[in-house]
Amino acid sequence: MRWKKTPEEKQAIADMKAADKALNDNSDRERKAGIRDETPEYQRLNRAANEAAAKVSWWRGGTKRGN
Numbered sequence: 001m002r003w004k005k006t007p008e009e010k011q012a013i014a015d016m017k018a019a020d021k022a023l024n025d026n027s028d029r030e031r032k033a034g035i036r037d038e039t040p041e042y043q044r045l046n047r048a049a050n051e052a053a054a055k056v057s058w059w060r061g062g063t064k065r066g067n
Helices: 007-032 040-053
Strands: none
Touching: 007 040
């Protein structure tokens, strides 16, 4: 078992964190604006966050299972 992250894993984690931040920032803005429904922008950012999480092991906070 290897414990060190590869450069690719580090980049995938950084991408996931950036996607999550963009989604959360957008959600905060929309909530403050009184928007309660899922907007196309929210859906786009949510899809991007899910795609980024799929590239990161669940041990590292993503949703990828296995190798």
